[in-house]
Amino acid sequence: MTVVDNAVVEREPLKHVQVREYVRDLLGDSTPGTPAPSERELVQKFGVARMTVRQAMDALVAEGLLERIPGRGTFVAKPRNQVGRLLSYTAEMQRRGLLAESQTILARREQAGPGVARALDLTEGDAVIHWKRLRRADGSPMCVEDAYLNEVLLPGFLQSGMPTSLYHSLAMRGMRPTWAEDSVTADLPTHEEAQALEIAPGTPVLRVSRRAVAGDKVVEVSRSVYRADRFTLYVQLSDD
């Protein structure tokens, strides 16, 4: 079932989409507070009804790019605090002003055991990539990450993908996680973990289990052990 010659019908974008994308391009990287064109200006410019312009602007307001102030106008909004966004280890450390490094402890193809298979939505025995790394920040150990990847989704990953960031490699394959669930608890490290993290036994650590999803496919499950003296997790909660 391959797409052979999906006769692409060139269709005019919907008007509210045209207006929306025009405004997005216009203000894409503007400073917060920059005024957007007024709704009536856009009505003139596109020869369109005001409700149509409002539909376009509504979308941009909903996604947080714009902010309306009655009686004054519409402006580029301050980017909201984005703690709680899905970041790679590298990006996460960058956000904290630390230099991220990784050191591979183990990287090989394996057959999924029952637990990993279930977590990755596979059947036992399917091929998975097992990748274990010691992660450093500003030179000192920060965490040990033990990850399993869905090999079916990432052919040739072990050969090509190793040197760069995991999430970057996934992005290149169109498998960048869009969504993840973490569960977090406190624990004591094993002897090996304590040694790798260069901490005394009996020093508490944070254990984070992650299940990362791209589209509707589970691409990664991992267990990480963080040095609690170096790492605090930030979470944002909203009421919805």
Next chain:
Amino acid sequence: MTVVDNAVVEREPLKHVQVREYVRDLLGDSTPGTPAPSERELVQKFGVARMTVRQAMDALVAEGLLERIPGRGTFVAKPRNQVGRLLSYTAEMQRRGLLAESQTILARREQAGPGVARALDLTEGDAVIHWKRLRRADGSPMCVEDAYLNEVLLPGFLQSGMPTSLYHSLAMRGMRPTWAEDSVTADLPTHEEAQALEIAPGTPVLRVSRRAVAGDKVVEVSRSVYRADRFTLYVQLSDD
């Protein structure tokens, strides 16, 4: 600067709000998949333009109550996974199938010290409510919570608000937190904490600091210590 007699103008709710609340009441606790009235039905019922009805429905779709299916209709949506929502301790335990109880250790009016004042957006010496509780789940200790509340926003709180849930009491005063930031780390308990939580010294705990905001006011800052053997934190991350 007290509110003396804020002449309350009884004003007719906006039409799209009337429609929205009518539909919300109608479908409040319905099973996912229950059909909502069609837009044209609501136009008839309220004698209102279709754009007005759409504005009402848009809001309910945006907040996740409804789901539109073109050509079929509008239906009650499946509640999305709501890990990562802002829940009170009571609601959080309920979600986990546990019975929440609380035992007040300390509850009094104090003057804000420098740290608490800054966290609550107050000036040092302003009145705050200091409320420390041992929280249980299914009878056994789960966490010790040490909270500071902005007294200015909660007049008479100490007299009236104590017995019930904190978030419920805040809701009754229109100060239900809409937003919060948590920071989470692993640590060892103090002797007092270990005793209160009924755990051995040297058993790791989760420390959670929270800053809870209602509208644009900080209403609560707290530090909680959770038994890590009983409590795992769940976090959802999205890419945005």
Next chain:
DNA sequence: TAGTGGTCTAGACCACGAA
């Protein structure tokens, strides 16, 4: 006073799904 966003009307045509 002029301009802004917020609300609202009374229509219209379209694509899609179900019967």
Next chain:
DNA sequence: TCGTGGTCTAGACCACTAA
């Protein structure tokens, strides 16, 4: 075929802000 939501029009009046 008929009902649904999706899009769109060409106006209108309001409350608010800034000059």
